[in-house]
Amino acid sequence: MILHRLSFGNREFAIPNSADISGLKQEILAAVRAGGGYVTLPRSESRKGSLEVLFTAGIPLQWEEVEFSEEDATDLIATDSGHDTDY
Numbered sequence: 001m002i003l004h005r006l007s008f009g010n011r012e013f014a015i016p017n018s019a020d021i022s023g024l025k026q027e028i029l030a031a032v033r034a035g036g037g038y039v040t041l042p043r044s045e046s047r048k049g050s051l052e053v054l055f056t057a058g059i060p061l062q063w064e065e066v067e068f069s070e071e072d073a074t075d076l077i078a079t080d081s082g083h084d085t086d087y
Helices: 021-033 070-078
Strands: 002-008 011-015 037-041 051-055 061-067
Antiparallel strands (some): 037 051
16 A cells, blocks of 8 residues: 655645546645645545645655555554544
């Protein structure tokens, strides 16, 4: 299983595998190129509501793809403390 993590500033967000990763990257890039804009990040099924993040050119972003076994990923999701990471 691959987990996608988007980090910027001191925040980190997990993007669910069901998300359109390529489309999300393009949406973020378009917001940055436009001088800034809000992008709605997809949330895991266990989290309710939406999360809109303002992306601008002045904030470095890091996109990470981490491969886990199904068991490790399930354990990671189950032990999420709910801080800045949304698994």
